[in-house]
Structures are given as C-alpha cells and as structure tokens.
Amino acid sequence: MAIASSRSAATGLLIGCVIFGLGSLIVAHVDIGGWAMAFWRLAISGVVFAVLAKMTGQRLPRSKRAVFYGLLSGAFLGLDLALWHESIYAVGPGISTLLNSLQIFFLAAIGFLYFNERQSILQLVSLVLAMLGVAMIGSPEFAQNKAATWGFITGIVSGAMLAASMTFIRKTHDTEPTPIFMLMQLISIGGGLAMIVPMFVFDMGNILPNSWSDIGWILIYGTVMQCLAWGLIAYSIPKLSLALTGLLLLTEPVAALVIDYTWLDKPINTLQWSGALLTMFAIYLGSLKPKPRALRRYRFFARFYKRDYK
Template identity: 85%
Template sequence: MANLSSRFAPVLLVIGCIIFGLGSLIVAHVELGGWAMSFWRLAISGIVFAVLAKVMGQRLPRSRRAIVYSLLSGVFLGLDLALWHESIYAVGPGISTLLNSLQIFFLAAIGFLYFNERQSILQLISLFLAMFGVAMIGSPEFSHNSAATWGFITGIISGAMLAASMTFIRKTHDTEPTPIFMLMQLISIGGVLAMIVPMFLFDQGNVLPNTWSEVGWILIYGTVMQCLAWGLIAYSIPKLSLALTGLLLLTEPIAALVIDYSLLDKPINTLQWSGALLTMLAIYLGSIKSRPTTLRNYRFFARFYKRKDQ
C-alpha cells in the first residue's frame, strides 16, 4: 500500500500545484479587493478546518506560545495572500506567482540570520540567477504596464511574508507539535483577524461579492485552493526525494504562466519567457540545496498528513 501511494505521489503533487495555479485565475476573475480576497479565503478555509478538527477530535495546543506562533503564522499568511492578490491585479497571475515563489530565498535568509544555517555556493549562484531572471521578466513589463512597479513590489514582498509564515509554523512545531487541522484553523483565525482593518481601509466598495457567481468562485477558492490543493501537496512531499520535490513544485508558477498567457491573453515575449525559465531554474537549484530552510517547512504540514495516512 505504501509503495502504491509513493508511486502516485508525483502525480498528486503536480495536481496540487496546478490547482494552486488555477487559484490565481479565480483571483483575476472575481472583482474583489486583494485584502478582501485574502479575508474570505482564510475565513472559508478556517470553517472547513474547524469542522475537520472537531470531527477528528483535535484540540488546541496546551502551550500558549504555540498558539501565539500559529496565529502569527496566520497574520503573515494573510499578508502574503493579500499582496499576492494585489500583484495578480497589477502584472497578472503568471508573473505574480513566479515572484511569490522567490520565498525560497527569504527562507534561506531567515535560516542564516536566526537558525545559523550556512548558505552554499550553489545557493548564492541561484540567488544571482533569480535576480537576473526577474530583471529579464520586468524590463518589458515596465515599458508598457504602468502598474508594473506595484506588481513587482507586492509580488516579491508576498514571498517574504510567506517565508515568515512558514517560519512561525516551524516555531509552533518546535514549541509543541500541533495537529494539522487545528494548526490550520489557528492560522486561518490569525489571518482573518489581520485582514479586517486593511480590508475596509484599502478595499472600500470591493469587500463583498456582487453576484452569486462570485460567491461560488470565492467558496471554491477557499475550499479547493486553500484546503484540497495544500492537502495534496503536503501529503505528497514526504513520499518523494528532495530533488524531485523541488522540481515538481515549479509546476505551480509554470501553470500560472501558461494560464495567464493562454486564457487571459497576457502578452509575454521571448525575453520574459527566458527570464521565467531562468528564475525557475534558480528556484530549483535553491530548493535542492536548502533543505533546512525550505522544504522542511513544507514537511511540517506533511508529517501530520503522513501520520493520518498510516
């Protein structure tokens, strides 16, 4: 049975990443503010995880510090999603998702500064390649898109916020191992609370969906993208080699770029495609040599799914 699940793990991981990529299409389609979309995604997923935690009999961690760390992880996840949404509106799902994937380098920096983890020469080379790739993507975008500056700033910062969120997941786990559904419920609560004020401050008039169709898309966004897609990714990661995992995770920005180009008619020229490929190569090189600071954070989720599977 274990061999069978390992055999299908690459397929499940790719499916999860593609579903994540499709989530950016929903964000581009629904006319809500970026902060409001973050609020509703986390609110809906929080309800789902609360029900699952109740059904599975999972309880709050005893450590107050673990609870605080979980809530803080949610705060940074909410900021990550909101800024990623803003980047999608400015430069499209493809480029914004690629910029968000740069979180791997922020994780490496956090590992170096706070966890005394050394960086390899290959990691430094990958960082240089990523910077060069982003420059190749951005140069044509800035020439015809007045919102490009905002899109690149929010996209890159969203990656930093995601790295911070994952770091607090690590700190939560180090303080007291917390069941996955309860952990995700606490993360959702932290994110929802953090989004209330900026949502009404920055998204005035775009807080609520305008049609029942938008309500449906938001429900799909909160359940399928936040719960199902992440569940597939977390379930698959511990069953694969580190190198293969890093490579397959790149299907998320690839899927977003293809969706952006083919379905949303985003103009992406040869220089930008080359820059995207170079950036994804850099992300891959960084991932296979940065186990302590990147994929290990994903594995915090995965361990709980693995226990549940056993």
C-alpha cells in the same frame, strides 16, 4: 508497490500545484479587492478546518505561546495572500506567482540569520540567477505596464511574508507539536483577523461579492485552493525525493504563466519567457540542499500530516 506509490504521490503533487496555479485565475476573475479576497479565503478555510479538527478530535495546544505563534503565522499568511492578489491585479497571475515563489530565498535568509544555517555555493549561485531572471522578466513589463512597479514590489514582498509565516509555523511546532487541522484552523483565524482592518481601509466598497457566481468562485477558492491543494501536497511530499519535489513544485508558477498567456491574453515576449525559465531553474537549484528547509512552505504540513495519520 513502491514505484506505484511514488507515481501516485507525484501525480498528487502535480495536481495540487496546478490547482494552486488555477487559484490565481479565480483571483483575476472575481471583482473583489485583494485584501477582501484574502479574508474570505481564510475565513472559509477556517470553517472547513474547524469541522475537520472537530471530526478528528484534535485540540488546541496547551501552550499559549504555541497558540500565539500559530495565529501570528496566519497574520503573515494573510499579508502574503493579500499582497499576492494585489500583484496579480498589477502584472497578472503568471509573473506574480513566479515572484511569490522567490520565498525560498527569504527562507534561506531567515535560516542563515536566525537558525545558523549555512548557505551552500549552489544556493548563492541560484540567488544570482534568480535576480537575473527577475530582471529579464521586469524590463519589458516596466516598459509596457504602468502598474509594474507596484506588481513587482507586492509580488516579492508577498514571498517574504510567506517565508515569515513558515518560520512561525516552525516556532509553533518547536514550542508544542500541533495537529495539522488545528494548526491550519489557528492560521486561518489569525489571517482572517489580520485582514479585517486593512480590508475596510483599502477595499471599502469592494468587499462583498456582486453575484452568485462570485460567491461560488470564492467558496471554491477557500475550500479547493486552501484545503484540498494543501492536502494533496502534504500527502505527496513525504513519499518523493527532494529533487523530484523541487521540480514538481515549479508546476505552480508554470501553470500560472500558461494560464496568464493563453486564457487572459497577457503579452509575454521571448525575453520574459527566458527570464521565467531562468528564475524557475534558480528556484529549483535553491531547493536542492541536504536538509529540505528551503521547501518548508510545504514540508511543515507534510511533517504534521505524516505524524498524525501514519
């Protein structure tokens, strides 16, 4: 029975990560600005989570500080999504998703600076390997792509914004435990509001979808990628070992790289493939530590899901 449950969880986590990888394909396909795309994703998911919170009777936390931290987490998530979208436009879904996955190292830095978490030798080695891997990916890209600098900057900074978002999710929960649907509603509201001004500044004239097809893809992006994939990941992680979790989470950048290479015909040479593999190996090593704080991107949601629905 336990084996069957573990296999089911592994399958759910794998599907969730692949869905996230497919999300980058939607971003590349729909002709909307990166900031606007982030706004629509969060706005749509906010409606979905509001309905789910209402159906399950979940309420806002009483602490105003917890509400503020939830909204602030959403603002950072909006920045993460918008910058990730910009990176997708510049260097493609594969490389941008891989760069965004470097958020593990930003989480480790935040843990070291603000939460007094010690870093192991293995984590320091993984950071060096990740830097080497990114250099291997970047050297050919800079030679053939004029937008490479912007793509790498936005991709890496998006990982930092995601780490900040996860940090404020932790502070929200530490202030007052918040049910997952209500938490995700707060995050969606905070992120959507934070995107309004930059959306009109940077994406003016490219905010609204141009066809019914684009509307459909945006709806899928906001519901399937932001809601369904999170649900699968949150359900699956508590049932798996840390090592297997870290390995399966790497299917997200792998899926994005394969999509980029096969469907979007992006040229990726042997050096870049080697750098991608090295970077993913470094990310995997960075996720292996006694307490799974480096995987807080997903484990935050797993904790709330496990507590509310066990």
